[in-house]
Amino acid sequence: MLLYRRRLYLFFCVGLIIISAAGLYQINQKAALPFSLISSDGYVIIQNENILNGKGAIILKLNQFRVTTIEDIEFVCDGLNIGEEAKLLISQNGIEVEKIIRLAAHYSFNYQFILLITALLFLVFAFIVLFKPSSNDYAALILHFLIISIFVLMTTTWGKYNLEPQGSGSLVRGLFHFAYSLIPIFFFHFTLIFPVIKWKHYKFVLLPLYTLAVLMGVVLSFLFLAAQNDISLNYFRQYIFLFDVCRSLFAVIVLISIFNFLHSFF
Structure with missing residues (x-):
C-alpha cells in the first residue's frame, strides 16, 4: 500500500x-512595454525618455483599456505577444497623443x-x-x-x-x-x-x-x-x-x- x-x-x-x-x-513569452514605468497618484508615468521626446508622459490607455496602475498594464500585456503592436493613449503637458509601440520581452x-x-x-x-x-x-x-x-x-x-x-x-x-x-x-x-x-x-x-x-x-x-x-x-x-x-x-x-x-x- x-x-x-x-x-x-x-x-x-x-x-x-x-x-x-x-x-x-x-x-x-511574457510581454511588456519597452520602457520603465512608475505609479503616482493613480497614474502610470513613463520614467525614461522614449516617446514624445521626453520622460514624464502619462499613459491613459493601453489598447482600449484605461489603465491606472502598473499591474493593469502588466495584465493587459500578459494577454499579448512579444513583438505585437499595441496602441497607447498618452498625455504630456496636457496634450493627448496616440502612439503605436511594439511590445518587448519582460x-x-x-x-x-x-x-x-x-x-x-x-x-x-x-x-x-x-x-x-x-x-x-x-x-x-x-x-x-x-x-x-x-x-x-x-x-x-x-x-x-x-x-x-x-x-x-x-x-x-x-x-x-x-x-x-x-x-x-x-x-x-x-x-x-x-x-x-x-x-x-x-x-x-x-x-x-x-x-x-x-x-x-x-x-x-x-x-x-x-x-x-x-x-x-x-x-x-x-x-x-x-x-x-x-x-x-x-x-x-x-x-x-x-x-x-x-x-x-x-
Missing part, C-alpha cells in the same frame, strides 16, 4: 513538473537562466529530502511539500496567460495561486513538528489554516479566470486586492513561523 501511494505521488509530481515546464514557457535571458537553475536546485533538494532516511519522516515529508511548492511558485509566476492549448495558461496560473497560498502554511506546519512536536493539539490550528489557504487559491483562480476570459480590469482589480490581502496575511504567518522555528533552538 505504501509503495502504491509513493508511485501515485511520483506520478503527481511528474504532472507538476510538466505544468511547471509550461510555466517556464509562459514566463519566457524578462531577460539572464533572469530566466538564473530562475531555471535555482528552480532545478529546489526540485532536486525536494526529492533528496523525500527519499533520504530521516529520524523524523513526517517532518521530512512536510519539508518536501514546502520545497516542491517553492519550486512550483518560481516556475509558474506571472507570465503570458493565453497559452496554447487553450486553458493551459489558466492551469499554470491556478497552480501558482495554490502554491502561493500553501507555502506559508507548510512552513508553519514544519516549525510545529521540527525538531520535535511542540504542541500535541497542533492539528486543530493547522486545519483552519489549510482550509483558508485552499479557499484563497480557489477564489484567486476564479477571479483571475473571470478577468482573463472577459479581459476585465474590474475583475483583475478585485483579484489584485485579494492577492494583496493574502500577501499581508501570509507574511504574518511566515514571521510567526520564523519566530517559532528559532524558539526551538534558543
Whole structure:
C-alpha cells in the first residue's frame, strides 16, 4: 500500500513538473512595454525618455483599456505577444497623443537562466529530502511539500496567460495561486513538528489554516479566470486586492513561523 501511494505521488509530481515546464514557457513569452514605468497618484508615468521626446508622459490607455496602475498594464500585456503592436493613449503637458509601440520581452535571458537553475536546485533538494532516511519522516515529508511548492511558485509566476492549448495558461496560473497560498502554511506546519512536536493539539490550528489557504487559491483562480476570459480590469482589480490581502496575511504567518522555528533552538 505504501509503495502504491509513493508511485501515485511520483506520478503527481511528474504532472507538476510538466505544468511547471509550461510555466517556464509562459514566463519566457511574457510581454511588456519597452520602457520603465512608475505609479503616482493613480497614474502610470513613463520614467525614461522614449516617446514624445521626453520622460514624464502619462499613459491613459493601453489598447482600449484605461489603465491606472502598473499591474493593469502588466495584465493587459500578459494577454499579448512579444513583438505585437499595441496602441497607447498618452498625455504630456496636457496634450493627448496616440502612439503605436511594439511590445518587448519582460524578462531577460539572464533572469530566466538564473530562475531555471535555482528552480532545478529546489526540485532536486525536494526529492533528496523525500527519499533520504530521516529520524523524523513526517517532518521530512512536510519539508518536501514546502520545497516542491517553492519550486512550483518560481516556475509558474506571472507570465503570458493565453497559452496554447487553450486553458493551459489558466492551469499554470491556478497552480501558482495554490502554491502561493500553501507555502506559508507548510512552513508553519514544519516549525510545529521540527525538531520535535511542540504542541500535541497542533492539528486543530493547522486545519483552519489549510482550509483558508485552499479557499484563497480557489477564489484567486476564479477571479483571475473571470478577468482573463472577459479581459476585465474590474475583475483583475478585485483579484489584485485579494492577492494583496493574502500577501499581508501570509507574511504574518511566515514571521510567526520564523519566530517559532528559532524558539526551538534558543
